[in-house]
Amino acid sequence: MTHTIGHFISGKLQADEQRTQDVFNPALGKAVSRVALASVATVDEAITAAQAAFPAWRNTPPLKRSRVMFRFLSLLEAHADEIASLISAEHGKIHHDALGEFRRGLEVIEYACGAPEFLKGEHSKNAGPMIDSWSEFHPLGVVAGITPFNFPAMVPMWMFPMAIACGNTFVLKPSEKDPSAIMRVAELFTEAGLPDGVFNVVNGDKEAVDALLNDSRIQAVSFVGSTPIAEYIYTTASANGKRVQALGGAKNHAIVMPDADIDNAVNALMGAAYGSCGERCMAISVVVAVGNEIADELVAKLTVQLQGLKVGPGTDNSMEMGPLISKEHMAKVAAYIGMADEEGAELVVDGRKLTVTGYEEGYFLGGSLIDKAKPGMKVYEDEIFGPVLCVVRVETMEEAMDLINVHEYGNGTCIFTRDGEAAHYFCDNIQAGMVGVNVPLPVPVAFHSFGGWKRSLFGDLYAYGPDSVRFYTRRKTITQRWPSAGVREGTAYTFPST
Numbered sequence: 001m002t003h004t005i006g007h008f009i010s011g012k013l014q015a016d017e018q019r020t021q022d023v024f025n026p027a028l029g030k031a032v033s034r035v036a037l038a039s040v041a042t043v044d045e046a047i048t049a050a051q052a053a054f055p056a057w058r059n060t061p062p063l064k065r066s067r068v069m070f071r072f073l074s075l076l077e078a079h080a081d082e083i084a085s086l087i088s089a090e091h092g093k094i095h096h097d098a099l100g101e102f103r104r105g106l107e108v109i110e111y112a113c114g115a116p117e118f119l120k121g122e123h124s125k126n127a128g129p130m131i132d133s134w135s136e137f138h139p140l141g142v143v144a145g146i147t148p149f150n151f152p153a154m155v156p157m158w159m160f161p162m163a164i165a166c167g168n169t170f171v172l173k174p175s176e177k178d179p180s181a182i183m184r185v186a187e188l189f190t191e192a193g194l195p196d197g198v199f200n201v202v203n204g205d206k207e208a209v210d211a212l213l214n215d216s217r218i219q220a221v222s223f224v225g226s227t228p229i230a231e232y233i234y235t236t237a238s239a240n241g242k243r244v245q246a247l248g249g250a251k252n253h254a255i256v257m258p259d260a261d262i263d264n265a266v267n268a269l270m271g272a273a274y275g276s277c278g279e280r281c282m283a284i285s286v287v288v289a290v291g292n293e294i295a296d297e298l299v300a301k302l303t304v305q306l307q308g309l310k311v312g313p314g315t316d317n318s319m320e321m322g323p324l325i326s327k328e329h330m331a332k333v334a335a336y337i338g339m340a341d342e343e344g345a346e347l348v349v350d351g352r353k354l355t356v357t358g359y360e361e362g363y364f365l366g367g368s369l370i371d372k373a374k375p376g377m378k379v380y381e382d383e384i385f386g387p388v389l390c391v392v393r394v395e396t397m398e399e400a401m402d403l404i405n406v407h408e409y410g411n412g413t414c415i416f417t418r419d420g421e422a423a424h425y426f427c428d429n430i431q432a433g434m435v436g437v438n439v440p441l442p443v444p445v446a447f448h449s450f451g452g453w454k455r456s457l458f459g460d461l462y463a464y465g466p467d468s469v470r471f472y473t474r475r476k477t478i479t480q481r482w483p484s485a486g487v488r489e490g491t492a493y494t495f496p497s498t
Helices: 039-057 062-078 082-091 095-114 154-165 180-191 206-214 227-239 262-278 294-306 327-343 395-406 420-429 465-471
Strands: 007-009 012-015 020-025 030-036 124-128 131-139 142-148 169-173 199-201 218-226 242-249 251-258 284-290 346-349 370-371 388-394 412-416 435-436 473-481
Touching: 020 082, 039 169, 039 199, 039 206, 039 242, 062 095, 082 095, 082 180, 082 435, 095 218, 095 262, 124 169, 142 154, 142 206, 154 169, 154 180, 154 465, 169 206, 180 199, 180 227, 180 262, 180 346, 206 218, 206 227, 218 227, 218 473, 227 242, 242 420, 251 262, 251 327, 251 395, 262 294, 262 412, 262 435, 284 395, 294 346, 294 370, 294 388, 327 370, 327 388, 327 412, 346 465, 388 395, 395 420, 412 420, 465 473
Parallel strands: 142 169, 142 218, 169 199, 218 242, 251 284, 251 412, 284 388, 370 388, 412 435
Antiparallel strands: 007 012, 007 199, 020 030, 124 131, 131 473, 346 370
């Protein structure tokens, strides 16, 4: 009998067989389990559990919350291989890539362990005559996260550890395509000593999402996914009075200057474009070559590298790229590859020709390389979210930067150069939220914050790091005066000042 993955509510796994859908192993191309799709009633149960747990958790000292986080971190480290295997089985990424994702998520938990420090507030003695003033950080209450399939462990960890460390309780709606890893994480959180109801997981589809967006008990919503859904999440939740951070899509460009170390750039681009099968919001999907000479060299060397790209199941650690998440997504990416010649670009390497022996039913595409792409082409404009790299040819750095600055997305970008002046100018003037210099995937470390510009982010605050403390708390400022005994002051009608 096929196993059904239910929900995690109030510290317990909860079975649910009323409405389910298949969970696939994308390397095999077949269903391996089923996942429950939460009803409004199930979401209500999770929110009710979180609301009941909030008063006690809110009043738990930050130091005690931090101790739970330290135990949680230790348990996750001990189970890293197990959780990475769950990611590989349902997402398809190679085991070592799944481990890398998981460890980046652990960095956020390490940062969350510092709750006693980042929740200290501020104090000013004698801010005015006999007046002290201080600020405090208060949790919001019940908050929610809605996360995508491409990082089933890491992206949820961008959200719930910081929210919970700040004293909130949490309801997570992960992707229904690969739910097992985060369900195991939830079990380990309870094992670490987290009180029941503080962290809850409801699996589901749009019905569960809308229930979270429309429930008045949810105070804030965090989201990562495509731009159309991010905009829907932001608009709907904001209209319901919720605080929202909704991270959307990307079309990340890398500029390669004539003075760049080409071999280093090619190696970096291979990993950035084809790692995790290109299913990353920080993937480099466009390389802008400054000058035809550098473009020709890049295309030639990328072509050679692609011919040796090792594609296979995620369980084989000798592989470099696994399958795409689903048959439907594979067909979508393949359709974009087919557009290249139709749109006037040059399809140099066609990943549709790949066959993985023994895994013929899997959702595999090889890496594709498209040369002479231009603005206006769908392969250039759209977020393909697959192993497809487009090469655009320009004459100057200014042309290259203009392409990035006018694009609707502004998530991440990078430049390959040996020229410090060019790098400084690029960093200062490019219209993107995360910028790399000879670093193709400039994902900020946990003590900074992650987020893009333009239509890559809806909301004012980024994910994790210092911004997450601001997002998951309200600031309260208290001004206090204790006049000397026997002193009586007259009525003042002017605005108070120091």
